Amino acid sequence: MSYSYPGGAAPALCDVDLDLQEGALTLLAGPSAGGKSTLLRLFNGLVPQFHGGRLAGSIEVAGLDPARTPARRMAAIAGMVFQEPEAQAIAETAEDEVAFGMEQAGVPPFEMHRRLDALFDLLGIGPLRHRRLSTLSGGERQRTALASVLALEPRLLLLDEPTSQLDSEGAEAVIAALTGLRDRGLAVLVAEHRLARLLPVADSVLAVEAGQVRALTPLAAAASLDAAPPVCHLGRLLGLDPVPVAVDEARRALAGREIPLRRPVPSPCTVGAPLLEACGLSVSYGAITALGGVDLTVREGEAVALVGANGSGKSTLFRAVAGLVSPSRGAVRLAGRPAASRVQDRTAVAGLVPQDPALALYRDTVRDEVAETRKLRHMEHASGAQLARWGLEALSARNPRDLSVGQQQRVAVAAMLAHEPRLWLMDEPTRGADHLARQWLATTVRQHVHAGGAAVVATHDFETAARFATRVIGLDQGRVVFDLPAARAFAADGPCATQIARLVPGALTMEDLS
Amino acid sequence: MHTLSWAAWVTLVMSVALSTSNPLYLVVVLLCVCLVAALAPRTAQAVAGFRALALLGVGLLVISTGIAVVNGSYGEHELFTVPGPEVPDWLGGLSLGGPVAAEGLVAAVLRSLAILCVFLAFAVFNGAVSPSRILRSAPAALFHAGLVVTVGLALLPASVDDVRRIREMRALRGARTGVRDLPALLVPAVIGGLERSMRLAEAMEARGYAAAPATGRWPRLMGALSAPLFLAAAWVWFYYERYRAFAAVAALVGVVALVAWALLAARGRSTTRLRPEPLALSDRAGIALSIALTALTVVGKAAGWLDLSYNPFAGLEWPGFSPGGAAIALACAWPALLLLTAPAPGTEGDTEPLVPTPAVEA
Numbered sequence: 001m002s003y004s005y006p007g008g009a010a011p012a013l014c015d016v017d018l019d020l021q022e023g024a025l026t027l028l029a030g031p032s033a034g035g036k037s038t039l040l041r042l043f044n045g046l047v048p049q050f051h052g053g054r055l056a057g058s059i060e061v062a063g064l065d066p067a068r069t070p071a072r073r074m075a076a077i078a079g080m081v082f083q084e085p086e087a088q089a090i091a092e093t094a095e096d097e098v099a100f101g102m103e104q105a106g107v108p109p110f111e112m113h114r115r116l117d118a119l120f121d122l123l124g125i126g127p128l129r130h131r132r133l134s135t136l137s138g139g140e141r142q143r144t145a146l147a148s149v150l151a152l153e154p155r156l157l158l159l160d161e162p163t164s165q166l167d168s169e170g171a172e173a174v175i176a177a178l179t180g181l182r183d184r185g186l187a188v189l190v191a192e193h194r195l196a197r198l199l200p201v202a203d204s205v206l207a208v209e210a211g212q213v214r215a216l217t218p219l220a221a222a223a224s225l226d227a228a229p230p231v232c233h234l235g236r237l238l239g240l241d242p243v244p245v246a247v248d249e250a251r252r253a254l255a256g257r258e259i260p261l262r263r264p265v266p267s268p269c270t271v272g273a274p275l276l277e278a279c280g281l282s283v284s285y286g287a288i289t290a291l292g293g294v295d296l297t298v299r300e301g302e303a304v305a306l307v308g309a310n311g312s313g314k315s316t317l318f319r320a321v322a323g324l325v326s327p328s329r330g331a332v333r334l335a336g337r338p339a340a341s342r343v344q345d346r347t348a349v350a351g352l353v354p355q356d357p358a359l360a361l362y363r364d365t366v367r368d369e370v371a372e373t374r375k376l377r378h379m380e381h382a383s384g385a386q387l388a389r390w391g392l393e394a395l396s397a398r399n400p401r402d403l404s405v406g407q408q409q410r411v412a413v414a415a416m417l418a419h420e421p422r423l424w425l426m427d428e429p430t431r432g433a434d435h436l437a438r439q440w441l442a443t444t445v446r447q448h449v450h451a452g453g454a455a456v457v458a459t460h461d462f463e464t465a466a467r468f469a470t471r472v473i474g475l476d477q478g479r480v481v482f483d484l485p486a487a488r489a490f491a492a493d494g495p496c497a498t499q500i501a502r503l504v505p506g507a508l509t510m511e512d513l514s
Numbered sequence: 515m516h517t518l519s520w521a522a523w524v525t526l527v528m529s530v531a532l533s534t535s536n537p538l539y540l541v542v543v544l545l546c547v548c549l550v551a552a553l554a555p556r557t558a559q560a561v562a563g564f565r566a567l568a569l570l571g572v573g574l575l576v577i578s579t580g581i582a583v584v585n586g587s588y589g590e591h592e593l594f595t596v597p598g599p600e601v602p603d604w605l606g607g608l609s610l611g612g613p614v615a616a617e618g619l620v621a622a623v624l625r626s627l628a629i630l631c632v633f634l635a636f637a638v639f640n641g642a643v644s645p646s647r648i649l650r651s652a653p654a655a656l657f658h659a660g661l662v663v664t665v666g667l668a669l670l671p672a673s674v675d676d677v678r679r680i681r682e683m684r685a686l687r688g689a690r691t692g693v694r695d696l697p698a699l700l701v702p703a704v705i706g707g708l709e710r711s712m713r714l715a716e717a718m719e720a721r722g723y724a725a726a727p728a729t730g731r732w733p734r735l736m737g738a739l740s741a742p743l744f745l746a747a748a749w750v751w752f753y754y755e756r757y758r759a760f761a762a763v764a765a766l767v768g769v770v771a772l773v774a775w776a777l778l779a780a781r782g783r784s785t786t787r788l789r790p791e792p793l794a795l796s797d798r799a800g801i802a803l804s805i806a807l808t809a810l811t812v813v814g815k816a817a818g819w820l821d822l823s824y825n826p827f828a829g830l831e832w833p834g835f836s837p838g839g840a841a842i843a844l845a846c847a848w849p850a851l852l853l854l855t856a857p858a859p860g861t862e863g864d865t866e867p868l869v870p871t872p873a874v875e876a
Contacts, residue, residue: 050719075722087710088717099788101721112788152722324682343685352686359676360683362701376688401705416686 001057030208033404044078079149085141139170196229272300281330305465308475351421357412390414442467522804531631546847571633582622737775743768
């Protein structure tokens, strides 16, 4: 089948042929804006019933045509979980949220109670049953969303990047729930960018790019996809057959093999004068301590990866440094001087890219958007070279709102940092980013640091962080729990072990191998 | 208290406050609303804080009184004169400044007092009843309205949050906040809000919250018929006094058509409730009382009973007082009785304390 969005020039999906089986977990992989979300929405009729557009070809889900079956009927066959837990909550408490779909479907109360008991048990969220949704963590909310979809007992489960907003623990819990459901006979279809956890458990892979869909086995995907996790790239480099998809598998295949490291291992940058010094920084929101006495020094030439679960205080640390919240105790020094009181003056030295920076874009062209920041800072207009630095020269005349999510994100980062601050503070720039965007981020941060700048990047993605970080700081409940050089933090016995480090002693990423 | 009871109470306060211009009754209604406000439960998910809404109400009172002063007012008891420019006639009789009379001022204050009562009552309603409870209590025929309300209610706080975040991002880019910044704040906030509401609507549709299987031709015809019937009834009632009986019959038929449409539309969409909220006897009594008193006030206003109307321009006399009118005004406090005797909803049946934690990382 083929599909075009209303007003879309190119078709979003082209000549798709596929067949999904019950009891199988299918992974949708591919760059953002490649058609993954559209393909998912075909199966429950949101495309074209909710979104409109033109559809050609035929589709059948459990004997029904989703393009013509009422949404209410489709909901009982194909359940869908969306990317952001916040954007799909309707009720107030977890129990009401899960019951909502059943109430709409007219399920009798005794049956509702039976299914609620079973689901809360199955997904391991029993203790949360009467909690308010707003008090749950991202992983807990996402599992509640999963329960609310499963309550209608669908035969097909569709998930649109369900773990992209979650920390590792939350993501693990959601994926464990998915494999459990697959084993109970559901057909599960997951679109995701970070394949490291999903590829080993997937039964098949659909590679979606520019509207084209290719069906692959997990092994073929590991051997061919650029977005495959580092362990696959290692397998390909060494010519292993089959290419391993998980670390344990690779370890067995590599037993006794000598893997040459790149010599010399790239030396860490020379570290210069301190750009950021935080001393005993504490922040409280009401009775809750978000940051409890953080000491931190970041010097020129350092790229710091800031890691920690959701709610550990990463965003608060950035906000306190940028002056968006005033700390209850402690002081901040920027570039060797006590930090100014105003946000505008602080961010002249320490530029902050908050979460979802694309929200702030409002000019008509990419060039204007970058120039806007420089104008606000009374600097001369952005030259072509400055746009080139962000990889935006080809997009300079485009409207930011017409770009893909990944490109938008890049424009937003460029806009927030266009005044060339020496210290970059980036709050989860890898969230929801595809492998190209992550690659771009690692390269850009590394260039900045090599040029004598410094960066602090909060992230859950250790593999990407290992490609640029020189140092890793772990936060937990508002306190620094470790502060290690990258070589130790990402090592096999470190707190943020990468796949390569677990397989090849002395290496952290593919770039360390020759 | 049941959602329906709260709705009935707001209707009662609204009809009493807007029907009477008697300052004695208005003050009683205001005190009753304040009493209920003090006792009413407040959920964490209210659209806007009670305090904010109450402040807005008081602000409106001050502003409308201020406008009355600037606009000038007529009456026997001249208090003072506000200097103002001569406004040319072609501006349609607009006046700025001039003599301010006690009568005009009293009339303005009474008008704002009534609005303040209604405002506070809505603030209480907003705090006591969570959006999702309203959605669940909505009749099935109002499916589209329910969808719009849910999306709207989710949108409002999120948009306020978006504006805050966009302002922060502007500051991070070096902007000093000023009036010229307004498009930079509002354009992304509106776009973000629209995208967010689309996502929520999509999620609701994916969960099966959708219209009934298309209702048949007859029920739809009945729903469509009710509006012209009501219009015709009103027309005949006011212009052809001899045929008022026909008007009453037409209105009745219109009501029947509307009810039939609602019932038929609901039949195609059978929903169930996990925990049905039973309408307690006390709630039923409160709803019945509210409906009866609402009807009595509306009729009383039209017929001039119970000293409901007060005309400050008739010499600023002490307003009339009747025990019946005072009783109606006092009856606006009925939820207070229920709230004092019964535990508030939300505390019963919860095994764990509902402690809201602010989103630290968000």
